[in-house]
Amino acid sequence: MKRMxxxxxxxxxxxxxxxxxxxxxDKPSTNDIVEPHDVTYCELSKDPAAYNxxxxxxxxxxxxxxxxxxxADPDCHTQGFSVWxxxxxxxxxxxxxCCPGEAASKTRQEPLRVExxxxxxxxxxxxxxxxxxxxxxxxxTVRLTAVGRFFSGESxxxxxxxxxxxxxxLGCCSLFAIQRVESFQPHTRSxxxxxxxxxxxxxxxxxxxxxxxxxxxSLQYPDGQVEHVIAEQRKADNGEAAWAFSDPQRVAIDSLxxxxxxxVPVLRTVKKTPTRQVFRWxxxxxxxxxxxxxxxxxxxxxxxxxxxxxxxxxxxxxxD
Numbered sequence: 001m002k003r004m005x006x007x008x009x010x011x012x013x014x015x016x017x018x019x020x021x022x023x024x025x026d027k028p029s030t031n032d033i034v035e036p037h038d039v040t041y042c043e044l045s046k047d048p049a050a051y052n053x054x055x056x057x058x059x060x061x062x063x064x065x066x067x068x069x070x071x072a073d074p075d076c077h078t079q080g081f082s083v084w085x086x087x088x089x090x091x092x093x094x095x096x097x098c099c100p101g102e103a104a105s106k107t108r109q110e111p112l113r114v115e116x117x118x119x120x121x122x123x124x125x126x127x128x129x130x131x132x133x134x135x136x137x138x139x140x141t142v143r144l145t146a147v148g149r150f151f152s153g154e155s156x157x158x159x160x161x162x163x164x165x166x167x168x169x170l171g172c173c174s175l176f177a178i179q180r181v182e183s184f185q186p187h188t189r190s191x192x193x194x195x196x197x198x199x200x201x202x203x204x205x206x207x208x209x210x211x212x213x214x215x216x217x218s219l220q221y222p223d224g225q226v227e228h229v230i231a232e233q234r235k236a237d238n239g240e241a242a243w244a245f246s247d248p249q250r251v252a253i254d255s256l257x258x259x260x261x262x263x264v265p266v267l268r269t270v271k272k273t274p275t276r277q278v279f280r281w282x283x284x285x286x287x288x289x290x291x292x293x294x295x296x297x298x299x300x301x302x303x304x305x306x307x308x309x310x311x312x313x314x315x316x317x318x319x320d
Contacts, residue, residue: 034055035055036055036056036057036147037051037054037055037056037057038056038057039051039056039057039058040058040059040073041058041059041060041071041072041073041076041078041083042073042075042076044056044058044083044150045076045078045081048081048150048152048153048164048174049152051150051152052150052151052152053115053117053149053150053151054149054150055147055148055149055150055179056147056148056149056150056176057145057146057147057182058071058145058146058148058176059143059144059145060072060073060143060144061073061074061141061142061143061144061219061297062085062141062142062143062144063140063141063196063219063220064085064093064095064134064139064140064141064142064196065138065139065140065195065196065197066096066097066139067095067096067097067098067169068095068097068169068196068220069084069085069086069093069095069097069168070082070083070084070085070168070173070220071083071085071176072219072220074219074226074227074230074297074300074301077224079161080161080162080163080164081163081164081174082163082172082173082174083150083173083174083175083176084167084168084169084172084173084174084175084176085175085176085177085178086102086112086167086175086176086177086178087112087121087177087178088111088112088119088120088121088148088149088177088178088179089108089111089112089119089120089121089123090107090108090109090110090111090112090121091107091108091121091123091131092104092106092107092108093134094131094134094135097168097169097170098169098170099170104135112177114149114151114175114177115151117149119148119149119177119179120179121178121179121180122179122180122181124180126181126182126183126184127180127181129184129186130142130144130181130184133184133186133187137187137194137195139195139196139197140187140194140195140196141194141195141196141219141295141296141297142184142185142187142194143184143185143297143300144181144182144183144184144185145181145182145183145184146176146178146179146180146181146182147178147179147180147182148176148177148178148179148180149176149177149179150174150175150176150177151166151167151174151175151176151177152164152174153165153166153167153173153174153175154166187296189296189299190274190275191274191275191294191307192275192294192295192296192299192307193275193276193293193294193295193296194296195293196218196219196220197218197220198216198217198218198291198293198295198312198313199216199276199278199289199291199293199312199313200216200218200313202271202278202289202291202313203289203317204280204287204288204289204315204317204319205270205280205287205319206287206317206318206319209287209317209318209319210317210318211315211316211317211318212315212316212317212318213313213314213315214259214314214315214316215255215259215311215312215313215314216312216313216314216315217229217295217310217311217312217313218312219297229295229298229310229312230298230301232244232308232310233298233301233302233307233308233310234301234303236306236308237302237303237304237306237308241308244308244309244310245306245308245309246309247309248277248292248309249267249269249277249279249292251292251308251309251310251311252267252277252279252290252292252311253265253267254311255290255292255310255311255314256281256288256290256314259314260283260288263283265281265283265288266281266282267279267280267281267290268280268281275293275294276291276292276293276294277291277292277293277309278290278291278292279292283316285318285319286316286317286318286319287316287317287319288314288315288316288317289313289314289315289316289317290311290313290314291311291312291313291314292309292310292311292312293309293310293312294307294308294309294310295307295310295312298310
């Protein structure tokens with residue numbers, strides 16, 4: 001058999017051995033594909049530092065409003081831990097806070113970069129529907145599943161309380177930078193209060209009067225009151241307090257008993273909607289404001305579609 005010229009034979013040999021290498025270069029390495037770590041908000045709250053800089057998939061409630069864009073979960077006791085939310089890529093979140101806040105009409109000149117990591121964003125149809133909802137409802141609560149990068153922040157002790165800070169309003173919080181909104185629950189029910197402020201802005205009719213909160217049940221500030229509201233829903237579900245489904249005034253009066261024992265409040269209705277009622281009681285020189293709502297987040301703890309009326313805010317306003 002006639003042999004090839006050495007130069008041709010050598011060239012073919014090199015090509016044969018090079019083919020696997022070319023295939024490796026063209027084929028993306030699985031090591032370069034970062035899969036998000038599925039974690040619950042409760043797990044995250046127990047050891048935030050363990051998840052620092054990790055790509056996470058979270059299902060939780062998001063609250064959005066004035067000086068607020070945060071994650072929450074009623075099942076978690078998270079004293080000293082709170083998570084601020086922002087978007088990756090060039091999108092800002094239309095959140096008013098200090099400082100300087102994020103506009104809706106402006107975009108970042110460069111994609112978001114935090115602690116040396118660039119955060120991309122999937123700006124798809126799901127993300128657009130989610131941001132449209134937040135734009136439509138200025139103060140709201142949404143249940144969502146999202147993938148994002150988590151930054152735990154730095155541990156700081158103020159007035160004897162240690163918490164993780166560095167991001168968001170006045171550096172309040174850890175940070176979850178959303179890369180992709182996978183799903184969220186649309187707001188389709190007319191019998192639920194989707195707001196996150198829980199009656200914070202309801203007033204007693206006294207101009208510039210100081211107020212004192214006896215009760216404030218908000219996912220923004222889960223201070224132990226949330227679990228009491230869940231217990232009230234369960235009492236309604238099991239028939240022990242079935243009247244809570246239909247008698248918001250009785251709910252308001254019942255919620256005042258621990259704070260004003262041996263008194264008989266006479267309530268006046270000052271606001272009435274299918275999802276919120278506001279009552280006032282003139283107690284001496286003070287006005288007592290009671291806000292009763294059907295919170296959207298409570299529907300996730302109801303035994304059926306029926307959500308109980310619950311007292312979310314009781315505040316005493318000193319009127320001269």
